[in-house]
Amino acid sequence: MTDTITPGTTSLRFPVRTHTLGNGMRIVHHEERAAPIVAVHLMYHVGSRHERPGRTGLAHLLEHLMFEGSLHAPKGQFDDLLERVGGTNNGSTWFDRTNYYETVPSHAVELALWLERDRMGFFLPVLTSEMLEVQRGVVINERRQGYENRPYGLADQRLHEMMFGAGHPYSWPVIGYMPDLQAMSLEDARGFYQTYYTPGNAVLTFAGDLSADDAFALAERYFGDLPPGPRISPAPPPPDAVPAPAVGREVMADDVSFPRVYQGWATPPYGTREWVVMDVLAYLLADGDSSRLQRALVREGRLAQDVDTYLYPTAVCGTFGIVSTARTGVAPEALEAAIRRVLDEVARGVGDDEVLGAIRRVRRDQVGELATVEERADALSYAATVLGEPQALERVLEMYGEVTADDVARAAAQWLDAGRGATLVIVPSGNPPKDEDGDSGDEGEVEG
Amino acid sequence: MSDATMTPAVLPPPVLGPPPAPRVPRPERYALANGLRVVSVPRHGIPQVVLRLVFPAGSAADPREHRGAASLVGHLVTEGTAGMTAEALHARLDLLGAAVNPYVGHDFAEVETVLLSETLREGVGLLADIMMRPSFPEHEVERIRAESLDALVARADEPANVADDRMALEVFGADHPYGIPSFGTEEGIRTVPREALVAFHAEHYRPANAFLVAAGEFDPAELREALEESFAEWTGAAPPIVYPHAEPAPPRAGRLSLAPWDDATQSEIRIAGPGIPRRHPDWIRAGVANFLLGGSTITGRLGANLREDKGWTYGARSHFSAGMVHGGWVAETAVDVEVTAAAVGEMVNEMRRLMDEPVDEAELRRAKDALMLSLPRVFETPAGVASRMATIEAFGLPHDWWDRFPAEVEAVTADDVRAMARRHFDPDRLVRVVVGGGIEE
Numbered sequence: 001m002t003d004t005i006t007p008g009t010t011s012l013r014f015p016v017r018t019h020t021l022g023n024g025m026r027i028v029h030h031e032e033r034a035a036p037i038v039a040v041h042l043m044y045h046v047g048s049r050h051e052r053p054g055r056t057g058l059a060h061l062l063e064h065l066m067f068e069g070s071l072h073a074p075k076g077q078f079d080d081l082l083e084r085v086g087g088t089n090n091g092s093t094w095f096d097r098t099n100y101y102e103t104v105p106s107h108a109v110e111l112a113l114w115l116e117r118d119r120m121g122f123f124l125p126v127l128t129s130e131m132l133e134v135q136r137g138v139v140i141n142e143r144r145q146g147y148e149n150r151p152y153g154l155a156d157q158r159l160h161e162m163m164f165g166a167g168h169p170y171s172w173p174v175i176g177y178m179p180d181l182q183a184m185s186l187e188d189a190r191g192f193y194q195t196y197y198t199p200g201n202a203v204l205t206f207a208g209d210l211s212a213d214d215a216f217a218l219a220e221r222y223f224g225d226l227p228p229g230p231r232i233s234p235a236p237p238p239p240d241a242v243p244a245p246a247v248g249r250e251v252m253a254d255d256v257s258f259p260r261v262y263q264g265w266a267t268p269p270y271g272t273r274e275w276v277v278m279d280v281l282a283y284l285l286a287d288g289d290s291s292r293l294q295r296a297l298v299r300e301g302r303l304a305q306d307v308d309t310y311l312y313p314t315a316v317c318g319t320f321g322i323v324s325t326a327r328t329g330v331a332p333e334a335l336e337a338a339i340r341r342v343l344d345e346v347a348r349g350v351g352d353d354e355v356l357g358a359i360r361r362v363r364r365d366q367v368g369e370l371a372t373v374e375e376r377a378d379a380l381s382y383a384a385t386v387l388g389e390p391q392a393l394e395r396v397l398e399m400y401g402e403v404t405a406d407d408v409a410r411a412a413a414q415w416l417d418a419g420r421g422a423t424l425v426i427v428p429s430g431n432p433p434k435d436e437d438g439d440s441g442d443e444g445e446v447e448g
Numbered sequence: 449m450s451d452a453t454m455t456p457a458v459l460p461p462p463v464l465g466p467p468p469a470p471r472v473p474r475p476e477r478y479a480l481a482n483g484l485r486v487v488s489v490p491r492h493g494i495p496q497v498v499l500r501l502v503f504p505a506g507s508a509a510d511p512r513e514h515r516g517a518a519s520l521v522g523h524l525v526t527e528g529t530a531g532m533t534a535e536a537l538h539a540r541l542d543l544l545g546a547a548v549n550p551y552v553g554h555d556f557a558e559v560e561t562v563l564l565s566e567t568l569r570e571g572v573g574l575l576a577d578i579m580m581r582p583s584f585p586e587h588e589v590e591r592i593r594a595e596s597l598d599a600l601v602a603r604a605d606e607p608a609n610v611a612d613d614r615m616a617l618e619v620f621g622a623d624h625p626y627g628i629p630s631f632g633t634e635e636g637i638r639t640v641p642r643e644a645l646v647a648f649h650a651e652h653y654r655p656a657n658a659f660l661v662a663a664g665e666f667d668p669a670e671l672r673e674a675l676e677e678s679f680a681e682w683t684g685a686a687p688p689i690v691y692p693h694a695e696p697a698p699p700r701a702g703r704l705s706l707a708p709w710d711d712a713t714q715s716e717i718r719i720a721g722p723g724i725p726r727r728h729p730d731w732i733r734a735g736v737a738n739f740l741l742g743g744s745t746i747t748g749r750l751g752a753n754l755r756e757d758k759g760w761t762y763g764a765r766s767h768f769s770a771g772m773v774h775g776g777w778v779a780e781t782a783v784d785v786e787v788t789a790a791a792v793g794e795m796v797n798e799m800r801r802l803m804d805e806p807v808d809e810a811e812l813r814r815a816k817d818a819l820m821l822s823l824p825r826v827f828e829t830p831a832g833v834a835s836r837m838a839t840i841e842a843f844g845l846p847h848d849w850w851d852r853f854p855a856e857v858e859a860v861t862a863d864d865v866r867a868m869a870r871r872h873f874d875p876d877r878l879v880r881v882v883v884g885g886g887i888e889e
Contacts, residue, residue, distance in 0.1 A: 025617065035827060083818040105824045107465045111464060137760075138759050138761075141760070141784060151602075157659020255711070289538035289542070302591065305598045353543055361542065361547075365562055373828070
C-alpha cells in the first residue's frame with residue numbers, strides 16, 4: 001500500500017539564541033509569542049549518576065532541600081510569591097541532570113529569576129539539620145509511596161540493578177536506597193551542593209513571550225555576579241558504555257494479582273542516530289493498536305492485558321524497555337516467548353509503511369509534548385546540558401525523518417539481542433486477593 | 449561558592465508591572481444540519497489538530513441491569529466499523545499517526561482525536577466512520593470484556609483506588625450514578641450481552657445532543673466542509689439521562705469507614721462529601737474556598753500542615769469534581785500508617801478553622817491572584833483550548849465564562865469563603881474513609 005503523505009513534512013523548529021556569562025553560566029533563549037507567558041528553566045549538569053554507592057539519593061534529596069527556602073526567600077515564600085502572580089514551579093531529579101523551573105505570566109519573569117538567584121547564591125546559610133530531617137522524612141515517604149507500598153513498586157529498581165551491575169551509575173534508583181537516605185548527613189548535602197550547584201555547571205533557558213535581548217540582560221543582572229565556583233572534572237565514563245546485563249533473568253514475588261514481565265537493554269546514548277532509530281523501533285513495536293507487540297500479545301495473542309515500550313534519553317547510554325502484564329491464567333514465560341518471537345521477526349525485516357507510521361506517531365507525540373514553552377525549555381536545556389548545545393535538539397528531531405526500514409531491523413538485531421537483555425518477572429506472592437467490596441471494612445465512629 | 453569572601457550583592461525583590469491580559473480564544477460556533485454543535489478554534493503555530501467529540505453517554509446512561517455498558521461501548525467503537533475490520537482501521541490510523549482515545553466518565557463519553565494537521569481530512573473521515581458505524585465484532589467484544597475484568601482485579605491491588613471507590617459509595621450510595629466507578633460493576637461488565645451494547649450505541653451516540661470541539665492548526669472552512677461531508681448521514685437525538693437531583697446525604701456523615709490493608713506502610717485518607725453541580729452559581733466561590741484549603745498541594749492549608757510542617761506526606765489536596773448533578777468534593781492524602789489518626793485529626797482541624805475563622809485579606813488576595821493569573825497559561829496548547837471549550841459546552845455554561853472568570857474570582861469575599869466552608873467542608877457532614885491502618889473506629 002503506497003501513501004501520498006510523505007514523511008517528515010511535519011517539521012519541528014525551535015530557533016534559539018545563546019549567550020554565556022562571565023562565570024560560565026550558559027543562557028538559552030527561544031521566542032514564542034502565542035501566549036503571554038514565559039518558561040524559566042534552570043538545569044544543573046548533576047543527577048543520580050554523579051552519586052556514589054552508600055550515598056545514593058543525594059541529588060534528589062538536595063533538590064527537595066532546595067525548595068525549603070533561601071536567605072532572602074525563607075521557607076514557604078517561593079511557592080507563595082509565584083502562586084500569587086499566577087505562576088507555577090517545580091523541579092525534578094534524574095540520572096544525568098537536575099532541573100528547577102517556573103512558568104509565569106510574562107510580567108513576572110524577574111520574580112522567577114530573583115528567586116532562582118537567591119537559591120543559587122544564598123542557600124547554604126539556611127541549610128540546617130532540622131531542615132534535613134524534615135525532608136529526609138518527606139523523601140522516605142515518597143519512596144514508600146512509590147516503591148515499597150505500591151504493586152510492582154520495586155521492579156524498576158531491581159531491573160536497573162540487573163541491567164547495569166553494582167557500581168554502574170545507572171544501577172541505583174534516582175530516589176536512592178533506604179539505608180543511604182537514612183545515613184545521609186548535613187555535610188554530604190553541603191559538599192554536593194558546593195561541588196555541583198555552580199553557575200558554570202548550569203544552563204538557564206528562557207522560552208516564551210520575551211525578546212532575546214531582554215532575556216540576556218536579565219540573566220546578566222540576576223546571575224552575572226555570582227562566583228563561578230570550583231571547576232568540575234567530568235566523571236570518568238564507565239568502562240563499558242553500553243554494557244551487557246549483570247543478571248540475565250530473575251523472578252521476584254510481590255503482593256500483586258498478575259505476573260508482569262520487565263525487560264531492559266542498554267543502547268547507544270541520547271543524541272546518536274542509533275538512539276533515534278531505537279525510538280522509532282519502540283513506537284513500531286508497541287505504539288498503536290496495529291503495532292506488532294499489541295497484536296501478538298494483547299489483541300490477537302490474548303496473552304497480555306497490556307504491553308508498553310520505552311526508551312530513556314539517558315546520556316551515558318540509552319535504556320530501552322518492554323513491560324507487559326499477563327492476563328488471567330497466562331504464565332509469564334508465554335509473554336517472554338511471544339516478545340522474543342516478535343523481536344526476532346523485526347530483526348529479520350520490517351515494512352516501509354510500518355516505519356512511516358511509527359515516525360508519524362513519534363512526531364504526533366513530539367508535537368503534543370513540545371506544544372508548551374515549559375516542555376520546550378526543558379528539551380532545549382537538556383540538549384544543551386547533555387549534548388553540548390541547544391541546537392542539538394532540532395538536529396535530533398530532524399533525524400527521525402531519515403530512519404529507514406533497514407535501520408530499524410538492523411538496530412533490533414544489534415541492540416535487542418536475547419543475550420543483551422535483562423528480564424525481571426514479578427509474580428504474585430500467593431497472598432489471598434484483597435476483598436474489595438464492603439465486607440472487609442470496619443466502620444464506626446471516630447473519637448473526639 | 450567556594451570562596452566565602454566573594455558574597456554576591458543582595459538584590460531587592462523586583463517590582464512587577466501589570467499582568468498581561470489572558471487571551472481567551474474566540475471560537476466560531478455553528479451546528480451541522482443534524483444538530484451536532486461545533487466549536488471551532490483554529491490557531492497557527494503547533495501543527496496538530498485536537499478534536500473532542502462528546503456525547504451525554506457516560507455511565508449515568510447505563511441501563512440498571514447493565515452497569516458497564518457505557519464504558520464498554522466507548523472502548524469498542526474503535527474496534528471495527530461496517531466498512532473496515534479492526535485491523536484495517538488501526539493500521540490506517542497508525543499509518544496516519546492519528547491517536548483516537550476514548551474516555552468514558554459518569555456523565556459523558558468522549559472521543560479525543562489527535563491528528564497531525566496534514567492528515568485532517570482523512571482523520572475526520574475515519575472518526576465519522578467510527579462514530580456512526582461501529583460493528584462491535586463478537587471476538588473484540590469478548591476481548592475487551594475480559595481485559596476490563598482483569599483491569600478491575602488489578603485496580604484493587606492499589607489502596608488509592610480502593611479508597612476512591614469506597615469514598616464514592618459512601619457519599620453517593622450504590623443507586624446513584626456517581627456511586628460506582630464509570631467503568632461499571634464486575635457483574636455488569638461480565639454479563640452485558642453484545643446486543644445491549646449495540647443498542648446502547650444506537651440510542652445514545654446521536655448528533656443532536658452531542659458536540660465537537662476542534663482546536664489547533666487547521667483551515668476552518670476545510671474543517672467544516674469535511675464535517676458536513678463525513679457526518680452527513682448521521683441523524684437523531686439521544687434520550688436525556690434522568691439524574692437524581694436531591695443532594696446526597698451520606699449515611700455515615702461525621703464517621704469513619706475503615707478498610708484495613710495487610711502490611712500497609714501508608715494509609716490512604718479521603719474526607720468527602722457531595723459537592724455541588726458544575727452549573728451551580730457557587731462554583732467559583734466554592735473554588736476559591738477550596739483553593740485556600742487544598743487547591744495547592746504545598747501552599748494550601750492541608751499541604752502546609754501535613755507536608756511542610758509535619759513531613760507526614762508527599763502531598764495533600766482537595767477538589768470539587770464537575771458533574772451534571774452534585775459531583776462530589778474530597779480532601780485526600782497518603783500518610784505513614786503510624787500517623788493516620790493524627791493526620792485525620794489535623795485535616796479536620798484545618799477544615800474547622802476555615803469554617804470558624806475568617807480568612808485574612810492577604811491570604812484571600814493570594815488565592816484569588818493565583819486563580820485569576822493562571823488563566824493566560826491554560827489556553828497555551830490545542831489540548832488546553834479544546835478542554836476549556838468542551839467544559840462550556842458540556843455543562844451549558846455561558847459562552848463568555850472564561851472572559852468573566854477573573855471578575856467573578858475578584859468578587860469573592862472572606863464571608864463567601866466562610867459560608868462555602870460551612871456548607872461543604874464541615875467534618876460533621878462528611879465521610880472519612882481510610883484504607884490502611886493506624887486508626888480506630
